[in-house]
Amino acid sequence: MFKNIIELKNINKVYKAVGGDTKALKNVDLNIKEGEFLAIMGPSGSGKSTMMNILGLLDTPTSGTYILNNRDVSKFNEKELAKVRNKEIGFVFQQFNLLPRTTVLDNVLLPTVYGDIPDPKGKAESLIEMVGLKKWGSHKSNELSGGQVQRVAIARALMMDPSIILADEPTGNLDTKRSINIMKLFQEINKKGSTIVLITHETYLAKYASRIIHLRDGNIIKEEMNK
Amino acid sequence: MKFASILKQSFKAIMSNKGRTFLTILGIVIGIGAVIGLMSLGNGVRESISEQIDTLGTTNLRVTSIPGVNSSMPENFTDRRNGSIEQPTNYPMGGLSQSLTQEDLKAIEGISKDVVSYSAGYVANQVEFVAKDRSQIASLLGVSPDYFVLNSFSLESGEYVNSESGNEIVLGSELASNLFVEEDPIGKEIEVHNTAFIVKGILGEESESNISNPNLQAYISDTKAFELFGTEYYSGITVQASSEDTVDEAKEKIEEALLKSHEIEDASLADFSVTSSEDLLSMVDTIMTMLTSFLTGIASISLLVGGIGIMNIMLVSVTERTREIGLRKALGAKTSDILIQFLTESVVLTLIGGIFGILAGYLIGTGVGRWLDIDAVVTIDSIILAVGISSLLGIVFGIYPAKRAARLNPIDALRYE
Numbered sequence: 135m136f137k138n139i140i141e142l143k144n145i146n147k148v149y150k151a152v153g154g155d156t157k158a159l160k161n162v163d164l165n166i167k168e169g170e171f172l173a174i175m176g177p178s179g180s181g182k183s184t185m186m187n188i189l190g191l192l193d194t195p196t197s198g199t200y201i202l203n204n205r206d207v208s209k210f211n212e213k214e215l216a217k218v219r220n221k222e223i224g225f226v227f228q229q230f231n232l233l234p235r236t237t238v239l240d241n242v243l244l245p246t247v248y249g250d251i252p253d254p255k256g257k258a259e260s261l262i263e264m265v266g267l268k269k270w271g272s273h274k275s276n277e278l279s280g281g282q283v284q285r286v287a288i289a290r291a292l293m294m295d296p297s298i299i300l301a302d303e304p305t306g307n308l309d310t311k312r313s314i315n316i317m318k319l320f321q322e323i324n325k326k327g328s329t330i331v332l333i334t335h336e337t338y339l340a341k342y343a344s345r346i347i348h349l350r351d352g353n354i355i356k357e358e359m360n361k
Numbered sequence: 362m363k364f365a366s367i368l369k370q371s372f373k374a375i376m377s378n379k380g381r382t383f384l385t386i387l388g389i390v391i392g393i394g395a396v397i398g399l400m401s402l403g404n405g406v407r408e409s410i411s412e413q414i415d416t417l418g419t420t421n422l423r424v425t426s427i428p429g430v431n432s433s434m435p436e437n438f439t440d441r442r443n444g445s446i447e448q449p450t451n452y453p454m455g456g457l458s459q460s461l462t463q464e465d466l467k468a469i470e471g472i473s474k475d476v477v478s479y480s481a482g483y484v485a486n487q488v489e490f491v492a493k494d495r496s497q498i499a500s501l502l503g504v505s506p507d508y509f510v511l512n513s514f515s516l517e518s519g520e521y522v523n524s525e526s527g528n529e530i531v532l533g534s535e536l537a538s539n540l541f542v543e544e545d546p547i548g549k550e551i552e553v554h555n556t557a558f559i560v561k562g563i564l565g566e567e568s569e570s571n572i573s574n575p576n577l578q579a580y581i582s583d584t585k586a587f588e589l590f591g592t593e594y595y596s597g598i599t600v601q602a603s604s605e606d607t608v609d610e611a612k613e614k615i616e617e618a619l620l621k622s623h624e625i626e627d628a629s630l631a632d633f634s635v636t637s638s639e640d641l642l643s644m645v646d647t648i649m650t651m652l653t654s655f656l657t658g659i660a661s662i663s664l665l666v667g668g669i670g671i672m673n674i675m676l677v678s679v680t681e682r683t684r685e686i687g688l689r690k691a692l693g694a695k696t697s698d699i700l701i702q703f704l705t706e707s708v709v710l711t712l713i714g715g716i717f718g719i720l721a722g723y724l725i726g727t728g729v730g731r732w733l734d735i736d737a738v739v740t741i742d743s744i745i746l747a748v749g750i751s752s753l754l755g756i757v758f759g760i761y762p763a764k765r766a767a768r769l770n771p772i773d774a775l776r777y778e
Contacts, residue, residue: 192691192771213695220693227691227775230684235377247366248693290692 138201139297139329140166140189145198147184147352158184159195160352166298166331171324173332173340176349183302185349186333190223190300191215203297220249224291226301231287232275238262239271242290249294261289265319281312288319298329305339317342371706374678375713382710385674388667389714389754390721393747395660397722398729400746401737403653405730408738410645414638416568420605421511422612423636424469424598424619426460459594460623460632463583466505466598468618476611478603481508482595484586490579491552492540499536500578501553503586511601512567514575519547519562526582530558535576537563551579556589600635608637664750667714668758675707675762686766687774700767707759708752715751719744 147159158181166172176182187193188200191207194215200208207218219225232241239258246254262271265285275283284304291299301320305313313336321342324330332343340346341360348356375382417423466482484503489496502508506523509531517537522529530551537546537560546560558581567575587593602611612635619633620626679686686699694702719739726737 187772190691192775216690216693216695216698219691225691227688230688230775233685233688236373244689245692247363247370248689248695248698294693 136167136169138165139168139170139203140164141199141201142188143199143201145188145195145200147181147188147193148196157352159188162198162352162354164347164354166329168297168329169324169327171321171330171332171342171344173334173343173346174349175335175337175340175346177335179351180349181352182333182335182349184352186300186302186331189298189331190225191219217249220245221294222297224294224296224299226284226287226291226299226304228303228306231290232278232283234276236275237272238267238275238278238286241275241286242293244290245293251294254293258289258293261292262286264292265289280307281315284308284316285319288316288323292323292328296328298331299323301330301332303333303335305334305336310338313339367702367705368709370702371709374682374706375709381674385670386710386714386717388670389664389711389751390667390717392660392664392667393715393718393751394721394725395663396657396750397719397739397743397747398725398737399656399660400653400743401722401726401739402730402733402735403649403656404738404740404743405726405735407645407649407653409735410649411642414641414645417638417641418601419638420602420608421638422600422602422608422615424461424465424600424615425596425634425636426594427632427634459592459596461595461598462593463505463595465619465622465633466595468622469598469600469615472611472614472618474603476603476607476614478601479507479511480598480600481505481511482583482598483508484583484590484592484594484596486586486590488553490536490540492546492549495540495542497536497539500573501586501589502578502580503583503590504580505583508580508599511599512575514567515565517563517565518545519560521562522580522582524582524584526561527585528556528558529561529581531562531564531580532560533564533574533576533578533580534566535574536579553579554589608639612637664754668711668754671707671710671754672758672762674710675703675759676765678706679703679762679766682766683769683774683777686769687771687777690769690771691775696767699769700763703763703766704756704759707763708755711751711755711758712748715747718751719747722747 142162142164145159145162145164146157149156149158162181162185174182174185184193188195191202191210195208198208199206202218202222207215210218233244239255239262242258242262243254246258251257259271262268265288267282267285267289270278270282275286278286287304288299291301304320305316308316317339320330320332324344330343332340334340344360346358346360347354461482463482466480469477469480482505486501487498488501489498490501504522506521509521517534519531522531530553532540532546532551540546540551541549546563549560551558551560564575569576581589583595600611600615602608615635616628616631619635620628620631623632625631689699722743723737723739726739729735730737
């Protein structure tokens, strides 16, 4: 219980540009414990997207180490990173989460195209039921509402039993009521044991997390615990 | 990544924009169709020519003059009778200048019967046949006596002509029925060039070929024909070897005999040529292969254009689906997975094009073939070739767009608007 699932040590990320380099993350240290529901907050330009990309292994840090499940993944090559993304990270993006003209079921099954799990179809169906879309399995993604799309994305994120679920402003396109429903779903999943990292700039959404860190100009400036 | 799911995704992507897919594939269909169609027509022409050469008899050799080698143009070639006589028309085969005489025929007849069973000379000309109240323009052949037996002709009635026949004539079945309706032609009179001939025999119905139709010809003795046409040269001499095994030996012996009778020492200066059916076949084969590859080469240009169309549409598709690529990469797709996915898509596109192209080619081949009276032959080879070429097109023209897709950075791809 409470072992560190993610350890970021002295992470720096520098974007090179002709007009001068941008330091998106500066000497960031962060530990995320198993079973935690962490919210990362901050205004735009604070480095939250960079943080999300590095946590999600979509980008590599300029320096520093990233330990995921006791493995240093900061030196992994493209192929190894793809495998880790597939098996250990579940993504929920703000938009363009689903393949267009593709059924809910096939969208949830998408990670299993790139990695094997036993009985993918049965698992996908039970996850679709869990997010409350039992009757929607054979519907195409473009027939769904914004909230339903995010639910499908959450079901897909759980498909490979990842170590961590990364949600990047998952309710950015939703109204308050639907946003809260999604947060409740995340909370529910968290209670079942999934580790969740939520990126948001809405305080009322961050309140659903167990811990909140605030980023500004590439630094963690504040950390608070919820009861 | 599993192949079944790659294929499923490829079909889904291809079917998601049917109009565009149809137009893209159309380029390949036209290209493959043109190639297959032309190849099948080429094969059809080759086979029909081969069949016709076979009807000439596989043991038959044709001796013809080579034009221009030797200036043995007869002095009496023109104007002997105030131009009232047309020049020999070198029919069915022969050179412009003539060199084959009755002496030559005798020389060939002198070859052992073990090698050569029959030989016959002929001289041919288009003339007008005038019967009592009908007339027709057709070929008149002056033939040496063995001509009929050599060509396995049969008599319907009457007798054949021979060297002593003089003004006697044998009619082909069709010519006979055209000139004489409801009366027996035997013993009747026909006029050719103001010379009267008595019908001595009617041939049975003989098989015709594109090269000649014996039913629409008439036959007189060679000596009479020389007199009538004002020449002393055969258009050609046909020789029948005793069997298929002696064809080559017969050819040698004939060349030997003719070189001697023409007093030519250097065989390369020969003013005649001896051709076997096999020689003709290989010649036709060479010409048809050249012609078919030439036409197919031109048709392949449309394949190239079709391939460029595929590349173009795949590039558009990659751009349109940038975010899909980003999403797939985020969910664990490796660079190679994306590469294979897009490559499969372009190969599926070109393969579908190839399959419909084969169908189109078959239709083009049979359609044009029916029009030109050729049996188009779509061979398994050409189908394999078409499938091979279309998959290759998919790979060649799909690899660049697929690489572009695979190289996309997932962050940039996800952010792409």
